[in-house]
Amino acid sequence: xxxxKRQMPKNFDFAEGEKRIYDWWEQNGWFKPEARPDDAEPFxxxxxxxxxxxxxxxxxxxxxxxxxxMIRYERMRGKAxxxxxxxxxxxxxxxxxxxxxxxxxxxxxxxxGREEFLARTWQWKEEKGGTITSQLRRLGASCDWDRxxxxxxxxxxxxxxxxxxxxxxxxxxxxxxxxxxxxxxxxTAVSDLEVESNEETVKLYFFKYPVEGGEHLPxxxxxxxxxxxxxxxxxxxxxxxxxxxxxxxxxxxxxxREIPIxxxxxxxxxxxxxxxxxxxGHDFNDYALSKKHNLEMINILNKDASLNENAGxxxxxxxxxxxxxxxxxxxxxDLTIKAESYTTRIPRSQRGGEVVExxxxxxxxxxxxxxxxKGLKAVRDGDIKIVPERFEKVYYHWxxxxxxxxxxxxxWWGHRIPAWYREKDGDPQGEIYVGRTPPKGDxxxxxxxVLDTWFSSGLWPFSTLGWPHETADVQRFYPTAVMETxxxxxxxxxxxxxxxxxxxxxxxxxHTVYLHGLVRDSEGRKFSxxxxxxxxxxxMVDEYGADPLRFALVTSGTPGNDVNLDEExxxxxxxxxxxxxxxxxxxxxxxxxIEGELDLTLPQPDTLDLPSKWIxxxxxKLIKNVQNLFDTYQFGEAGRQIRSFIWDEFAPWYLExxxxxxxxxxxxxxxxxxxxxxxxxxxxxxxxHPFVPFVTEELWSYIPHNGEALIVADWPHAxxxxxxxxxxxxxxxxIDLVRQVRDIRNNQYDINPGKxxxxxxxxxxxxxxxxxxxxxxxxxxxxxxxxLLAENAPSPEQAASGVVADATVYLPLxxxxxxxxxxxKLNKEHENLIGAIAKIEGTLSNENFVSRAPAEVVQRERDxxxxxxxxxxxxxxxxxxxxx
RNA sequence: GGGCGUAUAGCUCAGUUGGUUAGAGCGCACGGUUCACAUCCGUGAGGUCAUAGGUUCGAGUCCUAUUACGCCCACCA
Numbered sequence: 001x002x003x004x005k006r007q008m009p010k011n012f013d014f015a016e017g018e019k020r021i022y023d024w025w026e027q028n029g030w031f032k033p034e035a036r037p038d039d040a041e042p043f044x045x046x047x048x049x050x051x052x053x054x055x056x057x058x059x060x061x062x063x064x065x066x067x068x069x070m071i072r073y074e075r076m077r078g079k080a081x082x083x084x085x086x087x088x089x090x091x092x093x094x095x096x097x098x099x100x101x102x103x104x105x106x107x108x109x110x111x112x113g114r115e116e117f118l119a120r121t122w123q124w125k126e127e128k129g130g131t132i133t134s135q136l137r138r139l140g141a142s143c144d145w146d147r148x149x150x151x152x153x154x155x156x157x158x159x160x161x162x163x164x165x166x167x168x169x170x171x172x173x174x175x176x177x178x179x180x181x182x183x184x185x186x187x188t189a190v191s192d193l194e195v196e197s198n199e200e201t202v203k204l205y206f207f208k209y210p211v212e213g214g215e216h217l218p219x220x221x222x223x224x225x226x227x228x229x230x231x232x233x234x235x236x237x238x239x240x241x242x243x244x245x246x247x248x249x250x251x252x253x254x255x256x257r258e259i260p261i262x263x264x265x266x267x268x269x270x271x272x273x274x275x276x277x278x279x280x281g282h283d284f285n286d287y288a289l290s291k292k293h294n295l296e297m298i299n300i301l302n303k304d305a306s307l308n309e310n311a312g313x314x315x316x317x318x319x320x321x322x323x324x325x326x327x328x329x330x331x332x333x334d335l336t337i338k339a340e341s342y343t344t345r346i347p348r349s350q351r352g353g354e355v356v357e358x359x360x361x362x363x364x365x366x367x368x369x370x371x372x373x374k375g376l377k378a379v380r381d382g383d384i385k386i387v388p389e390r391f392e393k394v395y396y397h398w399x400x401x402x403x404x405x406x407x408x409x410x411x412w413w414g415h416r417i418p419a420w421y422r423e424k425d426g427d428p429q430g431e432i433y434v435g436r437t438p439p440k441g442d443x444x445x446x447x448x449x450v451l452d453t454w455f456s457s458g459l460w461p462f463s464t465l466g467w468p469h470e471t472a473d474v475q476r477f478y479p480t481a482v483m484e485t486x487x488x489x490x491x492x493x494x495x496x497x498x499x500x501x502x503x504x505x506x507x508x509x510x511h512t513v514y515l516h517g518l519v520r521d522s523e524g525r526k527f528s529x530x531x532x533x534x535x536x537x538x539x540m541v542d543e544y545g546a547d548p549l550r551f552a553l554v555t556s557g558t559p560g561n562d563v564n565l566d567e568e569x570x571x572x573x574x575x576x577x578x579x580x581x582x583x584x585x586x587x588x589x590x591x592x593x594i595e596g597e598l599d600l601t602l603p604q605p606d607t608l609d610l611p612s613k614w615i616x617x618x619x620x621k622l623i624k625n626v627q628n629l630f631d632t633y634q635f636g637e638a639g640r641q642i643r644s645f646i647w648d649e650f651a652p653w654y655l656e657x658x659x660x661x662x663x664x665x666x667x668x669x670x671x672x673x674x675x676x677x678x679x680x681x682x683x684x685x686x687x688x689h690p691f692v693p694f695v696t697e698e699l700w701s702y703i704p705h706n707g708e709a710l711i712v713a714d715w716p717h718a719x720x721x722x723x724x725x726x727x728x729x730x731x732x733x734x735i736d737l738v739r740q741v742r743d744i745r746n747n748q749y750d751i752n753p754g755k756x757x758x759x760x761x762x763x764x765x766x767x768x769x770x771x772x773x774x775x776x777x778x779x780x781x782x783x784x785x786x787x788l789l790a791e792n793a794p795s796p797e798q799a800a801s802g803v804v805a806d807a808t809v810y811l812p813l814x815x816x817x818x819x820x821x822x823x824x825k826l827n828k829e830h831e832n833l834i835g836a837i838a839k840i841e842g843t844l845s846n847e848n849f850v851s852r853a854p855a856e857v858v859q860r861e862r863d864x865x866x867x868x869x870x871x872x873x874x875x876x877x878x879x880x881x882x883x884x
Numbered sequence: 885g886g887g888c889g890u891a892u893a894g895c896u897c898a899g900u901u902g903g904u905u906a907g908a909g910c911g912c913a914c915g916g917u918u919c920a921c922a923u924c925c926g927u928g929a930g931g932u933c934a935u936a937g938g939u940u941c942g943a944g945u946c947c948u949a950u951u952a953c954g955c956c957c958a959c960c961a
Contacts, residue, residue: 011923197958204961221961234961268960276961285959344960390888397887397957487956522896524954556897561889562954566896568910575923586920628900640898640908648908655920663919739927746915746927753916753926781926782918836905849941857903857942864904 008585008702011578014545018694022137025697030711031142033080033477043074044082044480046461046510047143048493052087052150053094053128056135058519058527058553059486061537062563064141065550066516067484069635071142072690074481076715082477083142084464085133086149089125091453092186092351095413098124114412121413135538139546140693142711147473149464151456152415159463160415160456161436163504168434172367173407175419175432179280179287180406182359183349184305184319188410189363190349191452192403193492195356197345204342205327206273208335209233211261212249217242218337220272222344223282224330225322227253228311229300231290232278237263239274253335254326255312262293282358299360319357364408364417364449368499372402375499378508384498386513387633388560391487398491407452414450421445458496461509480510487515487560514633517562519553524564540570547692548574554691555639576643577695580688583651584699587677590662591704594674600704602679603672605721609661610773612676614731615654616722618645619680623718626687639691646684653735653780654680660775678703683716733766734776737809740802741781744811748800748821756784757811760796763788764806764870801878803829806870808878823883826875833872840865 029035033042045067050060067083075081095109098121102108109117133148149156167173180189205224208216217233233250235242246263266289267276280290280297290297300310305319314322330336347356376399378384379392386392408417422443424430433439438446456463461480465473479501483494494513501509520526521533528534540549551573557563591598605613622645629638658677661669682703689696689710700710707713741759745751759777763770767788777783789795798817799810840861843849850858 008920010921219961223961266960271960273961278961283959283961285961288959394888394956401957490956518955524896558898564896566910569896571923572909575921578921578923582921582924584920589920625900632900634900637898637900644908651920652925659919742926743928750915754918832905840904843941846941852941853903860904 006588006702008581008588012545012581012695012698014547014694015542017698018138018140018541018546021694021697022140025142025709025711026145028709030075030709031083032144032146033082035712036075036078036080040078040080042082042477042481043071043079044084044477045071045482045484046464046480047083047085048485048489049086049088049149049151049457049460050132051090051093052125052132053090053097054132056132056139056537058535058537058565060132060136061139061540061549062516062519062553063484063486064136064139065553066514066635068139068141068550068693069554069690070482070484070514072693072711073630073715075142075711076686076689076713078714080476081142082144082147084147084149084477084480085136085141085143085145086460086464087129087132087151088453088457089150089152089413091409091411091414091450092188092190094121094125095411096186096351098413109412117412138538138541139550142693147464151453151460155466156456156459156463157415159459159467160451161418162468163459163500164418164451164455165434165436166504167366172371173364173434174367175362175364175408177360177362178365178406179282179284179358179360180363181347181356182301182303182305182361183352183354183356184301184303185352185354186349186411187303189361189406189408190351190356191406191454194350195347196350197347199343200346201341201343202346203339204272204344205339206337207253207330208337209275209277210251210253210335211245212251215245216335217245217250217261217275218273219275219277221277222342223323224327225307225311225314225319226279226282226300227277227326228255228307228314228322229279229281229298230259230277231280231296231298232259232293233261234264234267234276234278234289235261235274236265236267236269238265239267239269242275253330253333260295262295264289264293281360284358287358297360301357301359305357363406364419365404365406368402368404371499371503372399374502375399375495378498378502383508384511384513387515391490391513391515391560395490395495399495405452407455408449409452410448411450414453415456417447417449417451419447421447454492454496457493458500459504461497461501462505467505478505478509479507482512482514483510484514484516487517490515512633515560517557517560519563519565522564522566522568524562535565535567540567544570544574545577545694547577547695550693551576551639551643551691555636555643558636559633576647577692579647579651580684580695580699583646583655584681584685584702586655587674587681588702590674590677594671598671598704599675600678600706602675602722605724608672608676609669610727610731610734610769611654611657611776612672613722613724613727615650615680616676617724617728618649619683620718620720620722623683623687623716627718635691639688642684642687642691650680650684656779657773657776660779664775685710686713686716689713730766730769733805733807734769734773736804737761737770737802737807738777738780740804740809741777741783741811744800744802745781748825749811749813749816751813753782756782757813758785758787759783760787760789760799760810760812762793762795762808762810762874764808766805766807770807795878795881797881803871803874805867806874808874819882823879826879826883830872830875830879833868833875837865837868837872840868 025031047067048063071081071083099109181195183190202222204220204222206218206220209219211217219233230252245261248261249258250261252259278286278289278295280287280295281299298310300307302308307314307317307322309315314326317325348354349356376396379395386395418434420433420439421429422431462478465471465478467474485494497509525531525533537549548570552570556565556569622641625641626638658673661673682705685696685700697710761770771788774786777786796810796812798814799812800817800822801808801810844861
């Protein structure tokens with residue numbers, strides 16, 4: 001392999017490069033698992049499908065970055081990496097968008113009818129559908145687009161139908177009237193998960209319940225209109241205030257309907273008035289209570305939450321109008337006591353934000369107990385791991401207390417439930433047929449309801465691969481590997497995928513769940529249009545590039561925790577991309593220094609000079625660390641460590657030092673330095689590729705390399721032979737000496753950086769290295785000549801000094817030396833050393849430490865003590881010379 | 885009412901299984917147009933690691949309690 005000597009541009013043109021490189025990758029088929037041999041181990045991620053009509057927001061940017069990172073990493077490890085992309089029909093969300101559009105046209109879905117509405121929605125999907133996937137491409141997402149799926153595709157619809165029919169046949173799906181959360185605006189049932197309760201201040205109304213015999217029982221409620229649906233009043237049997245009323249009749253205010261006064265321990269004597277009105281048709285607690293006491297159930301609401309015929313004179317009024325009117329009427333009838341303000345949790349629809357009403361309605365449910373048991377076991381047994389682990393507890397708690405899942409929605413956009421009804425015994429729905437095809441015979445009417453969106457999403461890991469058919473993809477790529485998604489949809493989606501996967505394929509759909517948090521702004525606030533703090537990922541990409549946004553997103557946080565994204569960090573990541581660019585540019589420009597054929601392999605460890613031994617030792621330790629971090633899904637920390645290696649060690653030290661062999665060295669030294677530079681840079685580009693794919697791919701093309709493309713290059717492995725603690729220590733002393741000189745020049749004496757100085761060094765045990773690598777000082781702190789002192793030689797008086805281990809560097813600055821300042825500095829160091837030494841001596845004299853601490857820790861302390869003592873003796877000597 | 889998370893430099897955050905003198909970015913101060921880079925380089929100031937106990941040879945890291953903020957779950961009208 002010879003180097004292709006191409007001139008590098010001054011900077012990376014993100015806009016141009018991203019598009020060109022992405023197309024090149026895709027055209028070469030590298031996003032497909034088929035890019036690897038047929039027997040390669042698969043690694044599969046199913047993309048959490050974004051809403052088909054959505055636009056990319058910062059949350060998408062986070063998930064796609066993390067998933068792409070894992071996919072690229074595993075691909076480089078030689079696996080058949082498959083990232084299955086797709087979109088979700090998002091029942092409620094999409095239907096709402098289309099309804100809004102119709103409203104703007106002055107019509108409505110009811111006006112145009114179901115068929116026309118669906119046609120319009122599909123049209124909307126065709127228009128908006130490509131947006132989000134094309135936006136994902138801009139972020140570098142290396143999905144297999146040939147396998148892209150949509151939840152309403154024929155194949156996925158077939159899977160949905162199959163699952164529904166099988167569950168029905170297994171007796172796990174039932175239909176019946178139940179109290180469900182009803183969304184009056186959307187006019188559909190919603191599941192418990194789709195209801196959010198937050199504290200709000202409302203009014204608590206106290207009123208008098210008329211009791212037979214002319215007495216009044218005081219009762220409190222936050223929803224007076226539900227009085228009209230009361231079918232009992234309950235008191236605690238222990239409550240002496242009311243025991244005499246138990247069994248008597250009460251009369252519903254304004255309706256005068258007769259209802260019983262019952263006793264139940266459920267009633268809290270301390271709360272409110274101690275008496276509870278029971279409304280089974282519109283309250284979950286009361287519903288349970290009514291089952292226990294066999295009470296009548298009355299529904300007083302229409303689908304739009306206006307009151308129905310059961311509400312007497314209030315029929316036709318909106319629930320809030322009815323509340324006001326009823327209360328006014330009760331006031332007039334002297335049945336009110338007071339209304340005070342009260343803080344409680346109000347259930348609102350997650351979608352529309354409107355107040356949800358518990359309401360009796362006939363819905364389809366899935367019995368969850370047996371299915372949930374499988375889901376629990378899989379995680380308990382470790383067949384599925386959740387990262388971070390703490391979410392396993394949350395998962396257990398939910399599954400242990402799971403309720404049956406209400407899967408029917410009174411919407412039009414979605415998978416229609418494969419059921420048909422026929423009249424029987426006067427009941428128009430007396431006979432139910434569930435099947436893959438419509439029933440034979442006459443008189444059947446199809447079910448109008450569709451399925452909860454999450455019903456189809458729950459099948460995603462296998463439905464996207466072709467299930468229920470035993471396709472080649474199902475055989476090869478199922479189960480998938482990692483499910484990466486937000487912790488906010490652990491119940492909605494992850495738990496259901498696990499349950500459905502286990503139930504229908506008998507395998508966990510993935511072995512690991514990796515959960516990320518919410519992306520927030522730099523002050524930790526949620527993004528909101530009202531605050532105006534929304535960060536548009538595409539604006540970031542335009543301004544800084546996709547790589548910088550990706551790097552910032554990954555390195556800003558830790559698994560499971562929310563990410564506070566600071567635009568300054570995106571900018572810094574852009575600067576980091578530039579840093580790699582410039583470092584590579586330096587190497588590429590020096591390729592012309594190659595003498596003869598360049599050997600791309602690394603020289604043997606012992607033949608290397610000290611700086612090379614040092615940087616390769618640091619590099620291989622970095623590889624080991626990064627590997628450990630990747631193994632435990634700590635990608636952010638891995639990215640930060642790579643960044644730090646390049647920016648704090650490789651570029652400012654090794655690269656600078658290498659200029660000596662490159663510019664002044666013998667041919668062999670030049671080549672060795674280049675081999676180390678290229679190897680180190682090459683390794684860094686490989687390690688960074690999953691984080692910042694575009695710029696690394698581009699840079700890799702400039703340095704000498706083997707292979708077609710970085711995206712399919714091998715992931716680095718650490719080579720223990722190059723790990724060298726001794727070299728790290730020795731190089732560390734040289735680096736610290738340079739720092740001492742810089743400190744003296746910059747801070748103590750304010751010497752122009754351009755001015756060359758001479759140095760005198762008492763080298764202690766580092767004589768040969770300082771002698772051999774004196775050029776380090778000339779390169780890095782502008783030292784012209786170094787005078788190495790013989791052992792026991794007197795130290796120069798007119799000089800500033802700095803001590804590192806047992807070596808001292810002197811800068812002879814005749815006439816400039818401020819002895820007083822020197823002594824202040826020396827005394828301060830003296831003090832520090834005494835303190836540090838005392839501490840270590842204390843530790844080492846502790847027998848428990850010496851016997852119990854690991855040997856290497858003890859040894860490290862001993863080594864340190866030796867260095868500190870050597871430094872102290874030099875400081876002491878200096879003090880006795882200078883400070884009288 | 886349960887459960888969980890967070891608390892480290894002025895700000896935003898790292899700190900892997902407990903082990904040198906706790907780090908980064910931004911900001912701040914001082915100095916820099918040397919042939920990779922001003923999207924930069926060098927140097928520096930700045931921290932009782934929320935509080936109080938405890939375990940340990942050794943605690944930012946483990947345990948207990950407390951405080952503050954945030955999140956999730958739950959049927960008190």
